[in-house]
Amino acid sequence: MIYLDYQATTPLAPEAFDAMVPLLRDQFANPHSAHRPGRAAAAQVEVAREEIGKLLPSGGRTLFTSGATEALNIAIQGAPAGAIVTIATEHAAVLDTADAMRRAGRDVTVLPVGPDGIVDPDAAREAIVPGVALVVAMLVNNEIGVIQPVEMLAAMAHEAGALFLCDAVQGYGRVPIPQGCDMVAISAHKIHGPKGVGALWLRDGVKPAPLIHGGGQEGGLRSGTLSPALCAGFGVASRLMRERADMDRVHVEKLAAAARSLFDDWTLNGSMAQRYAGNLNLRREGIDGARLLSHCRNVAFSLGSACASGSGRPSHVLRALGLTDGQARGSVRIGFGRYTTPAELERAATVLNEAAAAQAAP
Known part of the structure; x- marks a missing residue:
């Protein structure tokens, strides 16, 4: 099996696995207990927290969560009262949460993007005005790899008196996160860490209302017992992202x-220039991506967000670019990274191109 779905999840780094094993097998104490084994487990959590913070803006604190979806929900639902502004190509964790806030009575504006997937700056400037409490934008899009002008949007938010939340799940460790962010959501399994753990970074002085009540862990913002093993795996994965960044x-x-x-007969969806190189969203006339996925069983790729797979609906991201339903359904996402070899990519391209040509043939 050739794995080309790095935006859905990444292979676990061996170093992260090795760091987790002792904490799962031997050092199993509750990190919130006051006895010596508990303090030792807590120390492992704090080492991980420090490593994760080295790739985040300065002047803030990092709270562990179960993943980026929870981090985004805390940030959005716990933000001060006022209007919310976000972008049409955001992840469902943002758009669905913002829609829930709209149904609860909050004003929500969803900004359009151009054919390149970049937010319209004039529309943003018109929407981000006094009275807006929160602006939310993804740094690197999970479906098309486009990099949004986060620094510009953060400046607009601050000028209007709003907070700025960055969904940096796909960008953390790969694209610098601007200092202007007030809140940042990240996830371990997108950077060769374990599933089931993420984090919310908060600028000093920013304190959203908690969603979960209980023991008051994580500064009172996220109650619940932490897994030292998951935190340690996240920390090692973050360290590797920093140490191996150039490589x-x-x-x-x-x-x-x-x-x-290798894919010269395909059309790239989204900006050619403002993008993360490891995400290629490609379309080809006359094909159906779902049929292609079924046919190419030895290549793991996707049709878009893993969270929306199986819905049967065309990608909301591709529709926001102005693509037709047919063009959206004829698109596939190829994601690669640290452990992908050139030979694997070449073999996968051969399989995909041959299957696409056979499907498009009259």
């Missing part, structure tokens, strides 16, 4: 350059 970037850029020639 990983060069590797991914080489793969992306090869992919441009």
